[in-house]
Amino acid sequence: MFHASKISVRVRMEVAILCFLCVTPLSHLWSGTTVPTPETHFGFIPGSDRMLFDYQELIAYLKTLDETSPMLKLQTIGTSPEGRPMYIAFISAAENIAALEDLRAINRRLALDPAIPEAKRTELITRGRVFVLATLSMHSGEVGPSQAAPTIAYRLISEKRFAPWLERVVYMMVPCHNPDGMDMVVAHYRKYKGGKWEGSSMPGVYHKYVGHDNNRDFVALTQADTRAIARIYNLEWFPQVMVEKHQMGSLTARYFVPPNHDPIAENIDARLWNWSGIFGSNMMKDMTEAGLAGISQHYLFDDYWPGSFFYHHFTLATASDPPTGSIDINSCFF
Ligand SMILES: [Zn+2]
Numbered sequence: 001m002f003h004a005s006k007i008s009v010r011v012r013m014e015v016a017i018l019c020f021l022c023v024t025p026l027s028h029l030w031s032g033t034t035v036p037t038p039e040t041h042f043g044f045i046p047g048s049d050r051m052l053f054d055y056q057e058l059i060a061y062l063k064t065l066d067e068t069s070p071m072l073k074l075q076t077i078g079t080s081p082e083g084r085p086m087y088i089a090f091i092s093a094a095e096n097i098a099a100l101e102d103l104r105a106i107n108r109r110l111a112l113d114p115a116i117p118e119a120k121r122t123e124l125i126t127r128g129r130v131f132v133l134a135t136l137s138m139h140s141g142e143v144g145p146s147q148a149a150p151t152i153a154y155r156l157i158s159e160k161r162f163a164p165w166l167e168r169v170v171y172m173m174v175p176c177h178n179p180d181g182m183d184m185v186v187a188h189y190r191k192y193k194g195g196k197w198e199g200s201s202m203p204g205v206y207h208k209y210v211g212h213d214n215n216r217d218f219v220a221l222t223q224a225d226t227r228a229i230a231r232i233y234n235l236e237w238f239p240q241v242m243v244e245k246h247q248m249g250s251l252t253a254r255y256f257v258p259p260n261h262d263p264i265a266e267n268i269d270a271r272l273w274n275w276s277g278i279f280g281s282n283m284m285k286d287m288t289e290a291g292l293a294g295i296s297q298h299y300l301f302d303d304y305w306p307g308s309f310f311y312h313h314f315t316l317a318t319a320s321d322p323p324t325g326s327i328d329i330n331s332c333f334f
Pocket residue numbers: 138139142246247
């Protein structure tokens with residue numbers, strides 16, 4: 001849940017800034033560590049036409065960053081329905097990563113304890129950090145976000161201009177919400193690559209039990225991967241901001257940013273709804289400035305349906321072309 005009253009406006013705006021990162025070319029490392037670029041690891045620039053990496057290759061890169069950078073920590077969060085380990089990557093200033101458990105305890109208390117004395121609450125907010133959770137590619141046919149995960153991680157830890165934000169924000173990235181589906185989709189694409197059926201839809205569903213409806217499972221929590229995600233925000237970390245990264249279809253708007261369209265569920269806090277609009281409008285401003293077009297708001301996705309992951313939270317859907325076209329990796333930054 002979002003706890004609008006429990007964090008300062010100043011800190012909130014810094015979270016907002018993190019979410020509105022502009023697109024710039026890769027720059028030199030600044031943190032004194034040497035980490036491999038995504039291109040070095042995968043042998044191609046993620047997002048290149050007709051090139052996809054699979055789940056194991058994705059996690060192998062993040063494990064390398066975990067081993068080589070003090071700014072990234074990889075943890076397991078559960079197991080997928082087919083038995084693949086699921087992960088979350090914490091990306092922040094090295095001092096924050098080193099103090100992650102303390103920061104988690106602060107965040108947890110701010111979220112759950114309504115009776116903190118005012119002076120103590122101010123102290124906790126001052127000592128605490130803002131947690132921003134992003135989950136990528138729950139719909140595995142929407143390959144863009146997970147294919148962008150290595151680039152997002154690399155840029156955050158290697159570009160100096162992000163340092164001021166990462167001193168105050170812990171970015172929590174679930175690099176793949178549906179590991180089973182990612183491997184199915186990538187295996188299908190590779191099997192037919194170069195042939196008549198290259199780029200065809202996979203003849204089956206990309207989730208063992210619920211297919212595309214894994215985004216309807218946040219009421220009943222019937223699936224292991226759904227529960228792994230829900231544990232992050234309901235039981236363990238209580239992020240202030242959540243972003244669920246999808247990929248738009250090829251026949252509608254290229255991008256969607258919040259707010260969602262009416263109707264709005266009556267138990268959504270008015271302050272949350274207002275912040276959703278502020279975030280979305282700033283995303284649109286920055287995306288337009290970066291040269292991206294076709295951005296929609298108040299479109300396609302309502303804020304009433306209670307089964308969605310993003311029901312109480314901010315939602316960002318990023319659009320790109322299917323695997324046979326160009327995946328705009330940098331657009332997944334927003
Ligand atoms: Zn989707």
